[in-house]
Amino acid sequence: MGTVSLPDTWAYALRLPHDPRAARVARMTVRAALGGHGRHELLDPVELLTSELVTNAYRHTRGPCSLRLTALSDGRLRVGVWDSHPHIPRPFTESPGSHRPAPAPPGNTEGGRGLHLVQSCADSWGGWSLGGDLLGRGTGKLLWFEVQGQGG
Template sequence: MLTTVSPPWTYALRLPQDPRAPGIARRSVRAVLGAHRLCGLVDTAELLVSELVTNAYRHTEGPYGMRLHTLGRGRLRVGVWDGCPDVPAPFEGLPRRPGPDAEGGRGLALVAVCADTWGATRLPHGGKLLWVELGGARP
């Protein structure tokens, strides 16, 4: 029996400070995952990317971008970086449920529900990277 192992891959995309950026990110995710035959992850990945990129667009003024990276066995890591060092919930700890009158916070609660795991890294020259993982067998 011959087993084919696909090599790891990474795609990075710097996004414009433009309200169309979340749409660009979603279309990019759909194209990349389709090309790598990971169509089963597309809907969840698009939702997660949309939320993270929208937050980067709305809450930062500088550059930001997205990175897609395969972890093998059908797993995907999605990262969105920006220049703001503030790490939002649920990335600072346990997910917090927004109050019924809250005007924000529901999108990141979706991240906590839809992603298998998530985290944040403060970048050495300022800013942060928020990441989520989904799909396949966990390493």
């Protein structure tokens, strides 16, 4: 009987309803997937940034969102969140390493500070505005970020 070796690459996808608990469900999914694959070193930044993106999808749209976790062969983990609103916020319109303005002081803004966390915690990020029936979901956008695991 041969031994089974686990793959280095994998992907999980989850469709989340428009529900205030969606970010919690996304965090639990991230914990389960990363823990199950022994990627504990990525847990804190991925859980935080995933929660931010899913929370923004809930706050700024009226429909569901989708979460996709993808482990790449070089040790990177890519997280994508699709929602139905086509606007791509900063910093997803900027390249990694670009000027990073400080977030507004507390009290001066109701939101938006969480997206600055992407610039601090992710190795790369981006966004695409989706038109037509791409992905079979209609219009909207896909925001993504990547973090590098140990040994990558």
